[in-house]
Amino acid sequence: MICTKCGELMAQTDKNTFSGRVIREYTCHKCGHTDWEDDGVALWQVLHDAREKDETVAAERSTESGPNPQPDTAQPAEVAPATLRQRLLSLFSKNK
Numbered sequence: 001m002i003c004t005k006c007g008e009l010m011a012q013t014d015k016n017t018f019s020g021r022v023i024r025e026y027t028c029h030k031c032g033h034t035d036w037e038d039d040g041v042a043l044w045q046v047l048h049d050a051r052e053k054d055e056t057v058a059a060e061r062s063t064e065s066g067p068n069p070q071p072d073t074a075q076p077a078e079v080a081p082a083t084l085r086q087r088l089l090s091l092f093s094k095n096k
């Protein structure tokens with residue numbers, strides 16, 4: 001990434017995937033300018049989506065193969081870090 005202030009090549013200082021997208025942070029060592037760029041969907045988000053898709057397919061298959069009144073309750077949390085949405089869901093479940 002090129003510094004927008006002085007044109008120097010900026011050094012990557014951090015990489016965040018908290019939002020499900022890869023955000024790379026850069027710092028210019030010449031003038032101290034910091035910037036960031038969106039580098040697309042984070043790998044764990046891709047894996048998470050793929051896993052949910054697999055579970056949907058598996059559920060459809062089990063329905064086809066016969067009655068199954070107790071569907072699996074797999075926890076995707078082992079793949080993805082706790083998200084704000086998951087924390088909110090856990091709060092709602094506690095209020096029941």
Ligand SMILES: [Zn+2]
Binds near residue numbers: 006007
């Ligand atoms: Zn600079």
